[in-house]
Amino acid sequence: MHIYKLSGRNVDVTDAMRDYVEEKLTRLDRFSDQITDARVTLTVREVRDAGRRNRVEVQLNVPHGIIRAEEHHADMYAAIDRASDVLERQLRKFKTRYMKQRAEVAPSPQPDLAEVEETAGAGLEDDVTEFQPEIVRQKRFDLRPMSPEDAVVQMEALGHDFYVFKNMDTGGCGVVYRRRDGNYGLIEPS
Numbered sequence: 001m002h003i004y005k006l007s008g009r010n011v012d013v014t015d016a017m018r019d020y021v022e023e024k025l026t027r028l029d030r031f032s033d034q035i036t037d038a039r040v041t042l043t044v045r046e047v048r049d050a051g052r053r054n055r056v057e058v059q060l061n062v063p064h065g066i067i068r069a070e071e072h073h074a075d076m077y078a079a080i081d082r083a084s085d086v087l088e089r090q091l092r093k094f095k096t097r098y099m100k101q102r103a104e105v106a107p108s109p110q111p112d113l114a115e116v117e118e119t120a121g122a123g124l125e126d127d128v129t130e131f132q133p134e135i136v137r138q139k140r141f142d143l144r145p146m147s148p149e150d151a152v153v154q155m156e157a158l159g160h161d162f163y164v165f166k167n168m169d170t171g172g173c174g175v176v177y178r179r180r181d182g183n184y185g186l187i188e189p190s
Contacts, residue, residue, distance in 0.1 A: 004038035011044040011076075020077060024084040028060075031091040036061045042076060047181075050074045056083040060091070067094060097132075143173065148186050151176045 006013060006021055021040055028035065043055040052072040056079040060067040069086040073079035143166035146154070155163035155176055162177040167188065175187040 004040060006040045006042070009041060009043040011042055013042060017042065017076065021080060024080055027084060028087060028091060031095060035091075036063070042080075044076070052181075054079045056080050058083050058087060060087060062091075062094060067091060145171075148174060148176055152184050 004022075004025060006018060008017075021042075025038065025040075038061070039057075039059045041055075041057040043057070045053060045055060047053055051074050053074055054076040055070065055072050056076070057070045058068065067087060067090045069083040069090070071079045071082035071086065073082060143164065145166045145168040147168055148165075151163050151165040151174065154165070155161075155178070162175055164173065164175050166172070167174045170188065172188055177185045177187070179185050
């Protein structure tokens with residue numbers, strides 16, 4: 001990994017932390033043709049649950065999107081390990097999907113069996129089955145004008161993790177959602 005930015009919130013990023021992050025990010029070098037740059041943020045928070053005290057957020061910019069991981073742990077180094085593992089899995093899926101799309105655009109002649117076996121084993125430590133997500137359900141509903149607070153009440157009443165609504169103050173569409181820390185978030189287009 002050649003280009004990345006490391007920052008800390010409520011923590012002094014030591015040389016040891018910087019070296020550890022760099023070591024973990026170099027594991028992702030085999031995906032370097034997909035990664036354009038990365039941002040890593042280490043945060044120490046005062047929370048009741050000690051297991052969520054240290055947070056590591058990593059955002060990798062890839063062609064046509066981003067790959068993001070956020071992990072918590074009582075130990076900062078363990079949180080870095082977890083985030084690295086999540087990124088590796090996500091990059092493997094991204095690369096598989098990217099290669100499949102490229103193959104569909106420009107079909108190549110069928111490789112012989114020896115080439116397939118050689119390629120299948122290269123760079124993969126564990127067997128990953130490809131999952132192609134698809135839209136399996138559609139819903140249509142009328143957006144009723146309401147405040148974000150009313151939308152949260154509706155979301156909780158329905159037992160959902162998010163709720164789409166029309167903001168009565170702005171007239172635009174909004175989404176409220178439940179955050180991992182128990183609070184709520186609001187997403188609105190600018």
